[in-house]
Each structure stands twice: as C-alpha cells, then as structure tokens.
Amino acid sequence: xxxxxxxxxxxxxxxxxxxxxxxxxxxxxxxxxxxxxxxxxxxxxxxxxxxxxxxxxxxxxxxxxxxxxxxxxxxxxxxxxxxxxxxxxxxxxxxxxxxxxxxxxxxxxxxxx
Amino acid sequence: xxxxxxxxxxxxxxxxxxxxxxxxxxxxxxxxxxxxxxxxxxxxxxxxxxxxxxxxxxxxxxxxxxxxxxxxxxxxxxxxxxxxxxxxxxxxxxxxxxxxxxxxxxxxxxxxxxxxxxxxx
Amino acid sequence: xxxxxxxxxxxxxxxxxxxxxxxxxxxxxxxxxxxxxxxxxxxxxxxxxxxxxxxxxxxxxxxxxxxxxxxxxxxxxxxxxxxxxxxxxxxxxxxxxxxxxxxxxxxxxxxxxxxxxxxxxxxxxxxxxxxxxxxxxxxxxxxxxxxxxxxxxxxxxxxxxxxxxxxxxxxxxxxxxxxxxxxxxxxxxxxxxxxxxxxxxxxxxxxxxxxxxxxxxxxxxxxxxxxxxxxxxxxxxxxxxxxxxxxxxxxxxxxxxxxxxxxxxxxxxxxxxxxxxxxxxxxxxxxxxxxxxxxxxxxxxxxxxxxxxxxxxxxxxxxxxxxxxxxxxxxxxxxxxxxxxxxxxxxxxxxxxxxxxxx
Numbered sequence: 241x242x243x244x245x246x247x248x249x250x251x252x253x254x255x256x257x258x259x260x261x262x263x264x265x266x267x268x269x270x271x272x273x274x275x276x277x278x279x280x281x282x283x284x285x286x287x288x289x290x291x292x293x294x295x296x297x298x299x300x301x302x303x304x305x306x307x308x309x310x311x312x313x314x315x316x317x318x319x320x321x322x323x324x325x326x327x328x329x330x331x332x333x334x335x336x337x338x339x340x341x342x343x344x345x346x347x348x349x350x351x352x353x
Numbered sequence: 354x355x356x357x358x359x360x361x362x363x364x365x366x367x368x369x370x371x372x373x374x375x376x377x378x379x380x381x382x383x384x385x386x387x388x389x390x391x392x393x394x395x396x397x398x399x400x401x402x403x404x405x406x407x408x409x410x411x412x413x414x415x416x417x418x419x420x421x422x423x424x425x426x427x428x429x430x431x432x433x434x435x436x437x438x439x440x441x442x443x444x445x446x447x448x449x450x451x452x453x454x455x456x457x458x459x460x461x462x463x464x465x466x467x468x469x470x471x472x473x474x
Numbered sequence: 475x476x477x478x479x480x481x482x483x484x485x486x487x488x489x490x491x492x493x494x495x496x497x498x499x500x501x502x503x504x505x506x507x508x509x510x511x512x513x514x515x516x517x518x519x520x521x522x523x524x525x526x527x528x529x530x531x532x533x534x535x536x537x538x539x540x541x542x543x544x545x546x547x548x549x550x551x552x553x554x555x556x557x558x559x560x561x562x563x564x565x566x567x568x569x570x571x572x573x574x575x576x577x578x579x580x581x582x583x584x585x586x587x588x589x590x591x592x593x594x595x596x597x598x599x600x601x602x603x604x605x606x607x608x609x610x611x612x613x614x615x616x617x618x619x620x621x622x623x624x625x626x627x628x629x630x631x632x633x634x635x636x637x638x639x640x641x642x643x644x645x646x647x648x649x650x651x652x653x654x655x656x657x658x659x660x661x662x663x664x665x666x667x668x669x670x671x672x673x674x675x676x677x678x679x680x681x682x683x684x685x686x687x688x689x690x691x692x693x694x695x696x697x698x699x700x701x702x703x704x705x706x707x708x709x710x711x712x713x714x715x716x717x718x719x720x721x722x723x724x725x726x727x728x729x730x731x732x733x734x735x736x737x738x739x740x741x742x743x744x745x746x747x748x749x750x751x752x753x754x755x756x757x758x759x760x761x762x763x764x765x766x767x768x769x770x771x772x773x774x775x776x777x778x779x780x781x782x783x784x785x786x787x788x789x790x791x792x793x794x795x796x797x798x799x800x801x802x803x804x805x806x807x808x809x810x811x812x813x814x815x816x817x818x819x820x821x822x823x824x825x826x827x828x829x830x831x832x833x
Contacts, residue, residue: 244767268686269769270795272780284767284778289704291767313686313803334509341513341832349521358664362601362656372604386618386633409530432533432624437632446618 246282246293251304254283257294258307261285266292268307271317273325275350281327283307298327300350306331316340325350383448388431390451391424395462397443398422404435404444423461426451478506481814485514489592489818492828496821500814508809510802516832520792527787528554528762532627538794539830540621541584542772544577547626549770550792552706553781554628557762563753564708566630571708572643572745573616573623575738580609581773582731582738585825586661589728592818593670601657608646615639630755640746647739658732662725671724675808675820678722687804688797689775691824694730695722701771712744724823731825734773761787772797774825796830 249257266285274280281304283294298304306329307314318332319340326347338346374381383389400417412428413435415421436444451458479500485493493514499507519538523531535550536543548570555562587602610620616635617623625633635643661667677687682695692699693716700716702709717733719726763785769778775797782790801824808820 267683269776270778270780270793270800272778272793272795274782274791274793276790282780289701291769293767311686312684313800316799316802336509336511339511341516342511343513343516348518358660359598362660363597366597366601372607384615384618386616387614388618388624407530409526409533430533430537430622431619432622433618433632434530434533434624 244291244293246295248295248297251296251298251302254294254296255305255307255310258283258285258310261292262310268311268314271314271321273321273327273349275325279325279327279350281321300326300328302328304329306333308333324348385448387448388433389447389449390426390431391429391433391435392445392447393422393462394443394445395422395464397441398462398464399441400464401440403438403440407434407438409434420464420466421461422464423459426458426460427454428457477501483817487818490821491588492826494821494826494828496809496817498809498814498817503813503815505809505812505814505817508806510806512828512832514832515829519833520794523789523792525788528783528789529628529787531789531792533624535792535794536622536624536626538833539796539827541581541827542577542774542777542830543622544573544626545770545772545777546794547623548574548707549768549777549779549794550781551626551628552770553766553768553779554762554783555758556766556768557764557781557783558628558758558760560629560756560758562630562756564750565634565752566754567708568745568749569631569635569754570626571712572635572742573613573625574707575741575745576609576612578773579735579738579742580606580613581825582735583609585731585773585822586657586728589819589822590661590667592822593667595667598657598660598667601653605650605653605657608650612643612646615642627755629758630753632755634754640749644743644746647742651736651739654735658735661728661732668725670816670819671728674724674816675812675823676721676723677804677808679720681807682722682804685804685807686800687775688800689771689773689825690727690730690734691775691801691804693718694726696720699776701769701776704769706768706770708745708748711748712741714741724819727823761785762789774798774827774830775801794833796827796833798824798827798831801826802831 266287269284269286272282279298281296285292306318315332318329319336321327322329323338323341400415402415405413405415410428410430412425414423433446436446481498481500483496483498484490485495495511497509498505519534522534536547538546583602583606587599590598614620617625625631677695679696682692682697696718698716698718717730719730762783765782767780769776777797778795780793784790805824812820
C-alpha cells in the first residue's frame with residue numbers, strides 16, 4: 241500500500257512548500273478544511289500513489305495566499321473553503337465571490353454569528 | 354456497413370416485444386431480500402427503545418408507558434439497522450413497499466396487555 | 475470578432491440530468507468561457523456527522539450519491555477500519571469487490587445511455603438502460619435494494635451471497651456480455667456516433683495533468699492512474715491492468731469506459747472463482763480516534779475520504795472529495811472553443827455527478 245505523510249507547516253511556507261512539490265512532479269489531490277476550535281487546512285498531494293499532506297493551522301482573520309499560481313485547478317477548492325468555512329484566502333482566480341454554492345447561510349461549516 | 358450497425362439489435366428488439374412491465378396491471382416480483390418496509394410483531398416487543406436510539410433518521414418512536422411503537426413511514430430509509438439491533442428480533446424487513454401517500458404517515462402499533470384493555474388506557 | 479452572448483445552461487436542461495448551472499459566454503456559435511455554479515442540491519451531509527454517531531453515518535455516507543452509493547459506503551467504512559486498525563475477513567473483501575465492480579458496470583451503462591441521449595440516439599439510450607436493469611436486479615436479489623444497498627458495514631458486510639446466487643450471477647454476466655458487445659459495436663463503429671464524438675473535447679496528456687483530471691477522463695488522455703492498483707479490498711488478489719487510451723477526445727473516453735465495463739465483468743468472474751469461505755464480519759468495539767485519508771477508484775475517478783475522529787461516538791469531520799469536483803476544471807477547459815451544440819456531450823463525457831459533488 242502507498243504511504244501517507246502528514247507535515248505541519250506555517251502559513252507563510254505554504255507557497256514555497258507547494259512549489260517544491262510541484263517541481264517534484266506531484267499532483268494536487270484535494271484541499272480539505274476542518275473547523276474545530278481552530279481552522280485546519282490540509283493540502284494533499286500525490287505522486288505515484290504516495291500521499292503527502294501539508295497542514296496549516298489558521299483562523300478566519302489571517303490572510304492565506306491562494307496556490308492557484310502553482311496549481312491552476314485549486315480555484316474550486318479554495319472557492320469552496322472560502323464560501324463554506326469563511327477562510328480568508330486571497331488571490332483566487334477566478335474568484336466566484338461566494339456564488340459557487342447557492343446556499344442561504346453564510347459560512348455554514350465555519351463560525352456561526 | 355457502419356451506418357446500419359444498430360439494425361440487428363433493433364430487429365431483434367422488434368420481434369421480442371417490450372422489455373418493460375405494464376406496471377399497475379402486472380407487478381414485478383420481489384426478491385427474498387427486497388427491503389420494502391419495516392414490520393413489527395408487537396406482542397414480542399419489550400419497548401427497550403433501542404431502535405429509536407439507533408435509527409439514523411429518527412423515524413421510530415417508542416413509548417414505554419403507553420406500550421406503543423410507531424414509525425414515520427416516509428421518513429424511514431429502509432436501512433434495516435433497527436432490525437439488526439433489536440434484542441427480541443421482533444422487527445423485520447418486509448418485501449412490500451409502503452403505499453404512496455400525501456403528507457406524513459405515522460403507523461402506530463399498540464400492544465394489548467391482559468391487565469388493561471386498550472380502551473381504558 | 476463577433477458579438478458576445480451569454481447563454482445560461484442548466485440547472486434544468488433537457489439533456490442534462492444533473493443540477494449544474496453554466497453561464498456560457500459565446501462568440502457566435504463558439505464557447506469562449508464557461509462559469510459554473512453549483513449548490514442547488516447542497517445537503518450538508520459532511521456537517522451531519524456531528525449529529526449522527528459513526529455507525530449511523532454509514533447509512534448517511536451511502537446516500538451521498540445514488541450511483542456510486544456502495545463505493546461511498548465502502549470508502550467511509552474503510553476509513554474507520556483503518557483508524558481502528560481492524561482487519562476485515564477475506565470473504566467480506568471479495569463481496570465488497572463484487573458489489574463495487576457491479577456498481578461500476580451499472581454506472582457506466584447509465585452513462586452510455588445518457589451519452590446516446592445527448593446526441594439524440596434514443597433507441598441506443600433505451601438499449602443501454604435495458605442492460606442496466608439486469609444489474610439492478612442482481613443488486614436487489616443480493617442486497618435488497620436497487621440503488622442504496624446498505625450492506626457495507628464497519629468491520630465487513632452485512633449480507634452474504636449464497637453459492638447458487640453466485641452461479642446465477644455468472645449466467646447473467648454471460649448474457650450481458652453478449653448484448654454489451656453488440657451495443658459497444660454501435661458506440662465505437664457507427665459512423666453517425668463517431669461524427670459526434672471523434673475529435674470533440676480533445677484533452678492532451680499534459681493538459682489533463684495540469685488540470686487535475688481523474689478517472690476515465692485522465693485515462694483517456696493517457697495518464698495511467700487507477701487507485702485499484704493499490705490493492706484495497708480484494709483488488710490485490712485480482713489480475714487486471716488499468717485501461718488507457720491516447721487520443722483524449724470524447725471517443726477515447728467512450729472507449730475507455732466500454733473497456734472498463736468488460737474489465738468489471740472479468741473482475742467479478744475472478745472474484746467468484748477465488749471467493750474464500752469464512753466470516754463476513756468482525757465485531758468492532760469502542761470508538762475510533764485518529765485521522766485517515768482513504769482513496770478509492772469510483773466509476774468517475776479517484777475519490778478521497780478524510781475522516782477525523784476524537785475517540786467519542788461522534789466524529790469531528792468527514793470530508794469527501796468526489797471525482798466530479800476534481801474534473802470540473804478539466805471540463806471548463808474542454809468547453810473553451812467548442813461549438814454550442816457540443817456542450818451537452820462535453821459535459822456528459824466527464825460523467826458529472828453534481829449531487830456527489832455537493833454532498
């Protein structure tokens with residue numbers, strides 16, 4: 241079976257770490273978000289069925305750069321996380337401005353006002 | 354010829370007649386395992402409430418004081434979890450589906466006890 | 475340069491069975507850009523995990539999608555089993571594989587029908603769905619449900635398949651294979667069908683990788699990626715090779731899926747031949763604690779489950795990244811510079827399942 245690695249990194253290292261993986265030939269599998277006291281983002285990458293997960297602990301106020309310049313197809317995940325959890329991801333392209341999902345509640349999975 | 358690829362299938366189909374069943378007139382046979390609806394033999398029930406607690410959709414309601422067991426038919430998803438957890442095995446999965454209906458349908462089963470007739474309670 | 479027009483496409487559209495809305499920016503008859511909008515069937519099933527205990531959630535996980543329902547249940551159960559370190563019996567693994575491969579067969583047959591419907595070949599659509607009906611009957615006989623099976627459980631499966639039924643399944647497969655060969659001939663060789671699929675929505679290998687395409691979409695562009703080769707369930711004991719094609723157009727995607735259908739039949743036969751005797755379930759006690767990423771190959775591609783458990787009956791988080799979600803960027807790319815008449819076919823070639831995507 242393939243291996244799974246989980247590494248915790250800081251938000252400022254995100255772009256550098258992602259770029260390293262991109263150069264190594266990894267493909268992005270998913271960006272997952274979990275909200276339990278802290279916002280916990282997990283970026284998953286795959287090369288030959290080996291999974292590498294980068295974890296960032298953050299909150300909704302801190303700005304987080306989009307990795308769209310490295311993996312163009314990350315925009316859907318980032319739009320989704322921004323919309324459902326309210327994580328402040330900047331520079332998403334294209335940015336759907338909270339209109340990807342047609343939901344009545346704002347950030348239903350994140351902090352509820 | 355590449356244009357008439359489908360003809361063989363179509364002619365076969367024409368000779369065979371419809372593959373569908375004329376539903377209200379003829380009913381499709383169910384299988385032994387077909388999950389249709391939940392049934393209860395109320396006399397064996399001990400009203401422990403296990404099915405109520407385990408039901409993923411909260412369709413079942415058990416009232417120990419009134420010795421009644423009821424199920425919201427349209428809320429039930431026929432997963433069969435209640436039939437598995439029932440300690441007396443008095444719940445079972447029946448083959449027949451519930452009748453189509455409007456609104457909510459709650460089937461109530463009340464156990465008749467010898468000491469007290471249902472009309473008194 | 476012609477005038478730009480925006481044509482709203484969906485969520486209700488005659489050829490589109492899925493609630494996705496696309497704003498198609500057109501220049502004359504050619505699509506320049508497509509902007510997706512989903513969320514019409516968002517049910518918040520990932521959030522529901524906080525209200526249902528982890529055993530009840532098995533039934534919720536199955537209901538994420540109606541087509542790959544078994545695989546969703548299986549993926550969730552496998553995640554919990556991995557967290558708890560439970561090893562399920564061999565027979566359960568084989569039974570899971572049989573149902574999973576039948577699901578693939580059923581999903582691809584449905585897709586074939588919808589594709590035929592998209593280019594207006596109604597009788598071919600009916601033929602595909604007639605075949606699919608046989609698979610549904612097998613499901614009903616073995617599990618009790620035609621779409622939602624509720625047979626996968628944490629620690630194994632809830633129902634066994636009897637020996638006589640297994641033999642009956644072999645008979646069904648033989649009959650289906652003959653009929654499928656006939657239909658496959660139409661899809662691959664009929665000149666009218668070829669006119670609509672050949673060269674439409676071409677996606678090169680590099681582009682498919684850059685856009686993160688998955689499943690049959692990636693395999694049709696020559697990327698050899700199939701999670702089944704990782705040997706989850708009983709796949710490690712079966713003999714198969716991912717089916718790939720190099721063309722990358724809609725025709726190649728049809729070809730890959732047709733190949734996978736014959737492969738699924740072969741895998742079911744192998745499973746029945748190698749089926750071990752024994753238990754179908756191990757007892758699971760306690761509550762899970764930890765987190766795990768599980769990946770499986772669904773009919774539409776790789777799916778990722780992320781389960782985080784905190785040691786109580788209620789899980790912290792279940793995340794499902796469905797294949798359609800990952801295939802949307804690739805779809806948006808192939809839609810660029812295609813003609814408006816080809817849009818339905820292009821949307822269908824990714825085999826969209828929007829209900830899956832929105833959970």
